[in-house]
Amino acid sequence: MGYPLSAAAFGLGVAMLAGYAGTALAQKDGGVLKLYHRGTPPSGSIHEEATNSTVSPYMGVFNNLVMYRQDEAKNSLETIVPDLAESWSWNSDGTQLTFKLHQGVQWHDDKPFTATDVKCTWDLVLGKSKAKLRKNPRKSWYKNLKEVTTNGDHEVTFHLKRRQPAFIALLASGYSPVYPCHVPPKTMRTAPIGTGPFKFVSLKQNEHVKFTKNENYWKEGKPHLDGHEWTIIKSRSTRVLAFIAGEFDMTFTTDVTIPLLKDVRSQAPNAVCDLVTTNVSTNLIVNQDTPPFDNSDIRRAMVLSIDRQAFIDILGHGETLQGGAMMPPPSGVWGMPPEILQQVAGYNPDVEANRAEARKIMEGLGYGPENRLAVKISTRNISIYRDPAVILIDHLKHIYIDGELDTVETSNWHPKVARKDYMIGLNLTGVGVDDPDANFYENYSCGSQRNYTGYCKEEMEALFKEQSMMTDQEERKKLVWEIDKRLQEDAARPMIFHNKAAHCYQPYVKGFVTHVNSVYNNWRLEDVWLDR
Amino acid sequence: MSAYIVKRFLLMILTLVGMSIIIFVLLRLMPGNIVDIMFDSAGFVDPAEKANIERELGLDQPIPVQYFEWIHGLIVWDLGFSYVSEMPVADEIQPRIPITAKLAALSLFFAILFGLPLGVISAVRQNSGMDYTLRCISLSGLSLPSFWLALLILMAFVQYTGSIPIYINPPDNLWDELLLYSIPAAAVGFRSSALIMRLTRSSMLEVMRQDYIRTARSKGASDNAVNYRHALKNAVLPVTTIIGIEAAFLIGGLIITETVFNIPGVAHFLVEAILMRDYPIVQNLVMLIALVTVLINFLVDMLYAVLDPRIKYAD
Numbered sequence: 001m002g003y004p005l006s007a008a009a010f011g012l013g014v015a016m017l018a019g020y021a022g023t024a025l026a027q028k029d030g031g032v033l034k035l036y037h038r039g040t041p042p043s044g045s046i047h048e049e050a051t052n053s054t055v056s057p058y059m060g061v062f063n064n065l066v067m068y069r070q071d072e073a074k075n076s077l078e079t080i081v082p083d084l085a086e087s088w089s090w091n092s093d094g095t096q097l098t099f100k101l102h103q104g105v106q107w108h109d110d111k112p113f114t115a116t117d118v119k120c121t122w123d124l125v126l127g128k129s130k131a132k133l134r135k136n137p138r139k140s141w142y143k144n145l146k147e148v149t150t151n152g153d154h155e156v157t158f159h160l161k162r163r164q165p166a167f168i169a170l171l172a173s174g175y176s177p178v179y180p181c182h183v184p185p186k187t188m189r190t191a192p193i194g195t196g197p198f199k200f201v202s203l204k205q206n207e208h209v210k211f212t213k214n215e216n217y218w219k220e221g222k223p224h225l226d227g228h229e230w231t232i233i234k235s236r237s238t239r240v241l242a243f244i245a246g247e248f249d250m251t252f253t254t255d256v257t258i259p260l261l262k263d264v265r266s267q268a269p270n271a272v273c274d275l276v277t278t279n280v281s282t283n284l285i286v287n288q289d290t291p292p293f294d295n296s297d298i299r300r301a302m303v304l305s306i307d308r309q310a311f312i313d314i315l316g317h318g319e320t321l322q323g324g325a326m327m328p329p330p331s332g333v334w335g336m337p338p339e340i341l342q343q344v345a346g347y348n349p350d351v352e353a354n355r356a357e358a359r360k361i362m363e364g365l366g367y368g369p370e371n372r373l374a375v376k377i378s379t380r381n382i383s384i385y386r387d388p389a390v391i392l393i394d395h396l397k398h399i400y401i402d403g404e405l406d407t408v409e410t411s412n413w414h415p416k417v418a419r420k421d422y423m424i425g426l427n428l429t430g431v432g433v434d435d436p437d438a439n440f441y442e443n444y445s446c447g448s449q450r451n452y453t454g455y456c457k458e459e460m461e462a463l464f465k466e467q468s469m470m471t472d473q474e475e476r477k478k479l480v481w482e483i484d485k486r487l488q489e490d491a492a493r494p495m496i497f498h499n500k501a502a503h504c505y506q507p508y509v510k511g512f513v514t515h516v517n518s519v520y521n522n523w524r525l526e527d528v529w530l531d532r
Numbered sequence: 533m534s535a536y537i538v539k540r541f542l543l544m545i546l547t548l549v550g551m552s553i554i555i556f557v558l559l560r561l562m563p564g565n566i567v568d569i570m571f572d573s574a575g576f577v578d579p580a581e582k583a584n585i586e587r588e589l590g591l592d593q594p595i596p597v598q599y600f601e602w603i604h605g606l607i608v609w610d611l612g613f614s615y616v617s618e619m620p621v622a623d624e625i626q627p628r629i630p631i632t633a634k635l636a637a638l639s640l641f642f643a644i645l646f647g648l649p650l651g652v653i654s655a656v657r658q659n660s661g662m663d664y665t666l667r668c669i670s671l672s673g674l675s676l677p678s679f680w681l682a683l684l685i686l687m688a689f690v691q692y693t694g695s696i697p698i699y700i701n702p703p704d705n706l707w708d709e710l711l712l713y714s715i716p717a718a719a720v721g722f723r724s725s726a727l728i729m730r731l732t733r734s735s736m737l738e739v740m741r742q743d744y745i746r747t748a749r750s751k752g753a754s755d756n757a758v759n760y761r762h763a764l765k766n767a768v769l770p771v772t773t774i775i776g777i778e779a780a781f782l783i784g785g786l787i788i789t790e791t792v793f794n795i796p797g798v799a800h801f802l803v804e805a806i807l808m809r810d811y812p813i814v815q816n817l818v819m820l821i822a823l824v825t826v827l828i829n830f831l832v833d834m835l836y837a838v839l840d841p842r843i844k845y846a847d
Contacts, residue, residue, distance in 0.1 A: 040616070040617075040804070042570065042573040042616075048574065049573050049574060050573065050574045051573045051575075053573065054573070132584075134570070134581065134584075134585055135571060135574040135578070135581060136581070137575055137576060189618065190617070190618050190619075203617070204796070205616065205624065205801070205804070206796050206800060206801055206804055207796045231700050231794070233698075233794045234791055234794075234800070235791050235792050235794070237683055237686075237792075238683075238686060238698060238791075238792055238793070238794055239794075241686050241687065241690050241696055242696050242698060242700070242794075244690055245690045245694060245695055246694070247696060247698075247700055409564065410569070410572055410807075411564030411565070411568045411569050411572065411807075412563050412564045412568065413572065414571055414572055414575070414576060415564065415577055418579075449577075449578055450575050450576045452576075
C-alpha cells in the first residue's frame with residue numbers, strides 16, 4: 001500500500017474507531033457546562049489570534065477539515081480523524097491533498113457549507129482574498145501552500161509547493177477552523193458563525209462568553225450539552241476559589257498552577273485535576289545583531305551558565321521538564337530523549353563543569369571578576385516572565401555577567417522585540433501543534449513574523465525542509481533531534497524549561513480529555529456530557 | 533449666592549475642559565496603543581498590518597484632530613466604538629454605571645452608618661476601653677489593603693459555608709442584589725468608615741472643648757443634647773468634606789473590590805480599558821468620573837452653607 005492510500009485508509013480506520021468509542025458510552029444529554037475564563041477573549045476569530053483565550057471557548061463554534069481525536073490525550077499524525085472532511089487522500093508525489101467533504105452541512109445562519117468555503121478560508125489566510133484578516137499569526141504555517149482548488153461543492157484540494165506529509169497536522173489544529181465565505185472578518189471577530197456543535201450567543205467584556213447547542217448539528221446525536229458558558233474572572237485567586245466552591249464545572253485551560261494545585265486538591269478532593277505539559281516553553285531570545293551577543297562565544301557561555309534544574313525546582317516544584325525546541329517525551333512526540341539531550345551543550349547535569357567552561361570562554365574574551373559584562377534582561381512585567389528572569393540574572397553572575405532586570409509592560413513587549421531593542425529577552429513560546437513543521441517554521445525560519453530574533457541560516461532552512469518532506473516518521477524524528485540540538489547550540493532561542501500546569505474539572509464532567517502536548521486542540525466539546 | 537453658584541458652575545466647565553485635555557494627552561503619552569495590544573495576542577507585530585489598523589481606527593490622525601473629533605462626539609453624544617469589542621461605547625459603559633453606583637452608594641452608606649456614630653461614641657467615651665477598642669478597629673481599617681481583606685472574606689466564605697459571594701449571574705431581585713453587593717460594599721466601606729470614625733472623633737473632641745459646649749453643659753443641657761445637638765452638628769463639617777472626597781476616591785477602592793468579587797462595574801472595566809489602551813472607553817469614562825467628582829465637590833460646597841449658617845457665599 002503506497003503512502004497516500006495508507007494515510008487515507010488509516011484516517012478512515014481511526015474515524016470508525018472513534019465513532020465506535022463514541023457510541024459505546026451511555027451519554028446523558030442536557031445541561032450547560034459552566035467554566036471560567038481568565039480574561040475577555042481578544043476576539044472570536046481563531047485565525048486572527050494566537051491565544052487559547054480565543055481557541056478554548058470558540059473552537060466549538062467551528063469545524064475543521066480534520067481534527068485531533070478529542071478522546072486521545074497525545075496529538076500525533078496517527079490521532080487525526082475526519083471532521084468536515086469525510087476522507088482525504090494524497091496524490092502520488094505528495095503535493096496534492098484532496099478532501100471529500102460531508103454533504104448537507106449548514107452554517108449556523110442556515111446557509112449551506114460547500115468546498116468554496118474551504119477555499120475562501122485558506123485564501124484569507126494566504127492573503128489572496130479581497131477580505132483581509134487584521135492579523136495573520138499563522139501565515140508561516142502555510143508557507144508551502146500554493147493554492148486551494150475546488151472540484152464541485154464537495155471536494156477540495158490543497159496544492160503544496162513540495163511534499164509535506166505533516167501538512168495535515170496543521171489542518172487538524174484548533175487553530176485551523178473553516179470559515180464561511182459569506183461572513184466578513186469583522187463579524188467573525190465579534191459574532192462568529194461556524195458549522196460547529198455550538199452557536200455563539202454573546203460576549204460581554206469582563207463578564208461572560210456564552211454558547212448554545214446547535215440543534216441542527218450535522219453530527220448525529222451531538223453535542224450532548226445544551227451549551228457552555230464562560231464567566232470571565234480576572235482574579236486567579238477568586239476564580240480558583242469559585243471552582244473549589246463548586247460554582248464551575250471546569251477551570252480554564254491549564255489555569256491551575258503547580259502551587260495552586262495543592263490547594264485545589266486539598267479543598268476540592270473530588271475534583272479531577274490533570275497536571276499536563278502545556279507545550280509552552282520558557283526560553284531566551286538573544287539579540288544576535290548587536291554586541292555583545294553577536295559574538296557566538298558569549299552566547300555559548302551564556303547557555304552554559306544556565307542551571308535548568310534550578311529553574312525546575314524553584315519555579316516548577318520539580319515538575320516542569322527540560323527539553324529543546326520540541327516538547328520533550330513522554331508527552332511530546334518529537335523532543336530529544338534524555339540521553340541525547342544531555343549531549344547538547346549546556347544540558348550536561350554537571351552545572352559546575354558547564355560554568356567552568358563558560359568562565360574560560362569569558363576570560364578568553366577579556367572578561368573576569370574585575371571586568372564584568374553588564375547586560376539588560378528584558379521581560380514582560382508578569383510573574384511567569386519576571387520570576388525566571390530573576391533566576392537567570394543569578395546564574396549569569398557565575399560567568400562574570402551582571403544582569404539588570406528590565407521589565408516591560410505587555411503592550412510594549414512585542415514592539416520592543418520587533419525593534420530589536422533588547423539584549424536578552426526572557427520569553428514564553430506556545431506551540432499550537434506538536435509537530436516540527438509548526439514549530440520550526442513559526443519560530444526559527446527565515447522571515448517568520450514570530451521568529452523574534454530573526455535567526456536565519458540557509459543550512460538550517462535546508463534541514464527544516466528535509467525533515468518536512470520525509471515520509472518515514474521515525475527517520476524524520478532522528479533528523480528533528482539533530483536540528484533541535486543545533487538550534488540549542490546556536491542559542492537560536494535557548495530553552496530553559498517546558499511548563500506544566502493543571503486543568504481541573506468536577507467528577508461529573510464526562511467525555512473531556514485533557515491533551516498532553518497541546519492546549520489548543522481539545523475544545524470542540526461535542527463529546528462532553530454531564531453525569532449529574 | 534446665585535452669583536457664586538454661576539461662578540462655581542463656570543469653573544466646573546473650565547475644570548472639565550482642562551480634564552479632557554489632560555486625559556486625552558496622558559493617554560497618548562502612554563507607551564503602546566491598542567494595535568500593539570491586539571498584536572500581543574497574535575504574538576508578533578507586523579508594521580504594515582499595524583499601520584492598516586491604525587488608519588482604520590483613526591489613530592494615524594494628528595492628535596488635535598483626534599481631540600476635536602472626540603469633543604465633537606461628546607457634544608452630540610456620539611461616544612464612538614470600543615476598540616476591543618467594536619461595540620458602541622455608550623452600550624459598553626451604560627449597563628456598568630448603575631452597578632458601580634449602587635456599590636459605591638452602599639459602601640458610603642456603610643461607611644457613614646458605622647463611622648459617624650462610632651466616632652461620636654469614641655469621642656464621648658475618650659480613653660475608655662470602648663474608645664481604645666474602636667480606635668484599634670479603625671486603625672486596622674486604614675491599614676488593611678482592601679484586596680487582601682476582600683480575599684480573606686472570600687476564603688472564609690468558601691471554608692465555612694462552601695459558597696462564594698461573587699458576581700456570576702445578574703441578581704434576580706432587589707434582595708439578591710443587596711445581598712450580592714453588601715459584602716464587597718462592606719469590604720470597601722470598612723476603610724472609609726475607619727477614616728470617618730477617626731475624623732469624627734477628633735473633630736468632636738475639638739468641638740467639645742469649646743466654650744459654647746461648656747456653656748450648654750452649665751445651663752443643664754443633657755449629655756445627648758450637648759453631644760448630638762450642639763457638638764456633632766458643628767463637628768460634622770470637616771467630616772462632610774471627607775465624605776465628599778471619599779465618595780470620589782471610592783472608585784479607587786472599587787477597582788480592586790470589583791476585580792476580587794468579579795463585579796462587572798465601571799471601575800474594573802476602566803482599568804481593563806486602560807491596560808488595553810481602549811481610548812474611547814477610557815476617555816469617556818474618565819470624563820464621566822471627572823464630572824461626578826466635580827459635581828460632588830460642588831454639592832459639598834453648597835452643603836456647607838446649609839450645615840453652618842456662618843458660611844455665607846456673598847454676592
